[in-house]
Amino acid sequence: MSTPHIDPDRLADSALGNAALSDAEWAHMAGCRECRFEQELVSAAGRLGGVEVATLSPTRVADVVRHRLAGEPPARRDPVRSTWLVGLAAAAALTLAVWYGSTRGSAPSGPTAAPVELSVLHELDDLAEPELEAVLESIPLAAGAVFHPEPATLEELNVNDLERLLRSMEE
Amino acid sequence: MSGASSPSDAALVAAYRSGDQAAAAELVNRHCGALGRYLYGAGAALSDVEDLVQEAFFRAFRALDSWRGDASFRGWLFRIGSNLRKDQYRKDAGRVHLSIEDHEVTDSADPLGEAGASEMEQRLREGLVRLPRLQREVFLLRAQQGMDYEEICRTLGTTPGAARVHYHHAVKRLKELMA
Numbered sequence: 328m329s330t331p332h333i334d335p336d337r338l339a340d341s342a343l344g345n346a347a348l349s350d351a352e353w354a355h356m357a358g359c360r361e362c363r364f365e366q367e368l369v370s371a372a373g374r375l376g377g378v379e380v381a382t383l384s385p386t387r388v389a390d391v392v393r394h395r396l397a398g399e400p401p402a403r404r405d406p407v408r409s410t411w412l413v414g415l416a417a418a419a420a421l422t423l424a425v426w427y428g429s430t431r432g433s434a435p436s437g438p439t440a441a442p443v444e445l446s447v448l449h450e451l452d453d454l455a456e457p458e459l460e461a462v463l464e465s466i467p468l469a470a471g472a473v474f475h476p477e478p479a480t481l482e483e484l485n486v487n488d489l490e491r492l493l494r495s496m497e498e
Numbered sequence: 499m500s501g502a503s504s505p506s507d508a509a510l511v512a513a514y515r516s517g518d519q520a521a522a523a524e525l526v527n528r529h530c531g532a533l534g535r536y537l538y539g540a541g542a543a544l545s546d547v548e549d550l551v552q553e554a555f556f557r558a559f560r561a562l563d564s565w566r567g568d569a570s571f572r573g574w575l576f577r578i579g580s581n582l583r584k585d586q587y588r589k590d591a592g593r594v595h596l597s598i599e600d601h602e603v604t605d606s607a608d609p610l611g612e613a614g615a616s617e618m619e620q621r622l623r624e625g626l627v628r629l630p631r632l633q634r635e636v637f638l639l640r641a642q643q644g645m646d647y648e649e650i651c652r653t654l655g656t657t658p659g660a661a662r663v664h665y666h667h668a669v670k671r672l673k674e675l676m677a
Binding site: 335339343345361364365367368369371372373374375376377379380381383385386391392395396 | 519522523526527530531534535536538539544547548551552555556559560616618619622623637638640641642644662665666669672673676677
């Protein structure tokens with residue numbers, strides 16, 4: 328003869344630490360797969376999102392909310408992302424420069440080719456991430472051109488990168 | 499804000515109303531994580547959780563004059579968060595977020611290499627998004643947030659009896675979905 332299942336609220340209170348199951352209830356649990364599963368279920372609910380949401384910073388949230396309430400633009404919330412965006416802007420600028428050079432059809436190719444003037448477009452620095460990605464996607468990369476997100480100016484390119492860049496413009 | 503015991507939410511709200519910014523920060527600190535977990539459990543993408551939490555606090559503080567104190571600040575905040583999630587769900591045309599990104603972020607936030615979410619929790623989240631909204635919200639408020647039925651009914655605008663029925667239905671349905 329089986330005893331009735333444990334009330335879901337008793338199991339919830341037990342999982343939350345608000346109630347202790349009686350000996351009879353524990354005895355029932357030992358032989359009832361369904362009640363054990365339900366207890367696991369409620370325990371899992373108590374843990375749900377604990378790891379995933381652990382990166383949520385109350386300080387950052389409070390800061391953004393305070394700025395918004397004061398009518399001020401909130402500070403950028405993620406410095407890592409900002410750095411990445413600057414890199415992406417630099418990459419977009421460099422890619423534009425490469426594309427501009429590669430599309431100058433009048434420029435002769437070969438060893439006697441005239442040097443192509445390169446310019447970094449700092450206007451791109453202010454673009455938001457989706458706009459930058461749209462710019463990058465709209466630019467057909469010259470064959471062999473290499474996408475280097477790191478260097479922000481030509482002066483920062485090493486010899487190999489410069490050679491690759493120049494070769495890509497000649498092609 | 500001194501004393502041996504921490505001030506109640508109502509005391510913090512009163513302090514904030516009289517210009518104490520630190521009281522607002524303390525309220526955020528108190529409820530930010532729980533609200534984030536609730537929204538995540540309700541199916542919000544991990545990448546959206548912070549924005550939803552920020553928006554919920556922003557709206558709560560902006561509308562503090564309309565909080566009469568008959569519901570807990572927590573319940574009121576969760577109600578705002580719940581409505582935001584509902585609006586987002588409609589805008590997304592009912593899409594739910596159980597994407598790879600959640601696992602990726604979990605893994606990257608887990609330097610020890612342990613599984614971020616147990617299989618049981620993952621299955622539970624998958625089951626939750628298949629429940630009717632009220633059942634899902636009542637279940638989360640009860641089993642995840644530890645609210646009693648009185649607080650749940652004030653948060654969701656229902657009755658304790660209806661909340662209890664929603665909870666029992668949710669548990670039954672989840673057991674079927676996850677069996």
